[in-house]
Amino acid sequence: MIISGLAKSPSGLIRQVLAPYSQTREPEARMAKMIKKAELPRKSCAQCGLPIVWRKKWARDWEAVRFCSDRCRSDAKRAGRA
Numbered sequence: 219m220i221i222s223g224l225a226k227s228p229s230g231l232i233r234q235v236l237a238p239y240s241q242t243r244e245p246e247a248r249m250a251k252m253i254k255k256a257e258l259p260r261k262s263c264a265q266c267g268l269p270i271v272w273r274k275k276w277a278r279d280w281e282a283v284r285f286c287s288d289r290c291r292s293d294a295k296r297a298g299r300a
């Protein structure tokens with residue numbers, strides 16, 4: 219848990235927890251209603267370890283996505299890991 223040492227008073231804790239949401243009243247928040255970025259699936263690239271965030275173009279074969287880029291895919295292939 220990230221909460222440890224975050225706040226000593228309950229009200230302070232609640233403010234900390236709610237802060238990200240109350241600050242999201244930007245135009246971007248309208249997008250967030252449709253797709254909550256925080257809830258998108260994500261995984262790590264099997265080659266370089268960078269986080270891969272779900273993209274619409276991967277909707278069909280997200281399970282098969284293992285690398286962040288074609289370069290990583292070919293690197294992994296060369297390394298005999300594909």
Ligand SMILES: [Zn+2]
Nearest residue numbers: 263266286290
């Ligand atoms: Zn990668």
